[in-house]
Amino acid sequence: MSKKLLIAGNWKLNGEKKDISFIKNLLKFHSKKLTKKVDILICPPFTLIDKFCQLTQRSNIEIGGQDCSENETGAYTGEVSANMLNDLNATYCIVGHSERRLYHNENNNLLNKKILNIQKNNIKAILCIGESLSDRKQSKTLRVLGNQLKGALKNNINPNLLEIAYEPIWAIGTGLVPEYSDIEEVHDYISKKLEDFYGKRSKKIRILYGGSVNAKNVFSILSLNNVNGALIGGASLKIKDMKSILKQFI
Numbered sequence: 001m002s003k004k005l006l007i008a009g010n011w012k013l014n015g016e017k018k019d020i021s022f023i024k025n026l027l028k029f030h031s032k033k034l035t036k037k038v039d040i041l042i043c044p045p046f047t048l049i050d051k052f053c054q055l056t057q058r059s060n061i062e063i064g065g066q067d068c069s070e071n072e073t074g075a076y077t078g079e080v081s082a083n084m085l086n087d088l089n090a091t092y093c094i095v096g097h098s099e100r101r102l103y104h105n106e107n108n109n110l111l112n113k114k115i116l117n118i119q120k121n122n123i124k125a126i127l128c129i130g131e132s133l134s135d136r137k138q139s140k141t142l143r144v145l146g147n148q149l150k151g152a153l154k155n156n157i158n159p160n161l162l163e164i165a166y167e168p169i170w171a172i173g174t175g176l177v178p179e180y181s182d183i184e185e186v187h188d189y190i191s192k193k194l195e196d197f198y199g200k201r202s203k204k205i206r207i208l209y210g211g212s213v214n215a216k217n218v219f220s221i222l223s224l225n226n227v228n229g230a231l232i233g234g235a236s237l238k239i240k241d242m243k244s245i246l247k248q249f250i
């Protein structure tokens, strides 16, 4: 069964007003032929979401958040809610990126609350999971990923508003990529777990790979079994790199 690919850029702590030119350029570049095969998503910092959503309103380019609060509203200084993302017409939100887990102590319980809130606002959640290098060396990868899935996907998560991103922590920003057979093993495992949780309804969930994806390796990685897209950091920041990635799928 082949699913439509999702190619997503996670801009992390990058992006200023001048980068509006990126979206304008992407709008000129994208075509019906491309978006028939690939869903394109850009997740800029919160400060750019409104402008990016306005610019892409009548296109097939989707805009998403990189995180959001587990709360709806109230006295939570510095937070942005899923409702606010929806208000701007953002359609996706990343949740549980390893940088959030590491620098903001986010755990599976919290991520579960965030996903419930994201979905309540009709936004698709992209749940990131991934093992550390020490987990991999101790052959704990699948167990760690299984626990992350089980913990974050409890309490009636809606599989129709869910994507998963497998991002080995040691592959993020390092130029290192797992052996392709290892990526396939993990994606196969995630796919089976999702089937255990949701039965046939799991078929709609895309499983993205993330970690040092670039124009040179993207086609091979996205040709692997059960890899339905990519979550791209560094290589999604420059329009030239993004175009070289996307044009391989036309």
Ligand code: 13P
Binding pocket: 010, 097, 167, 171, 172, 173, 174, 175, 210, 211, 212, 213, 231, 232, 233, 234, 235
């Ligand atoms: P890089 O593509 O820079 O390795 O980052 C991956 C990532 O963390 C995407 O969420």
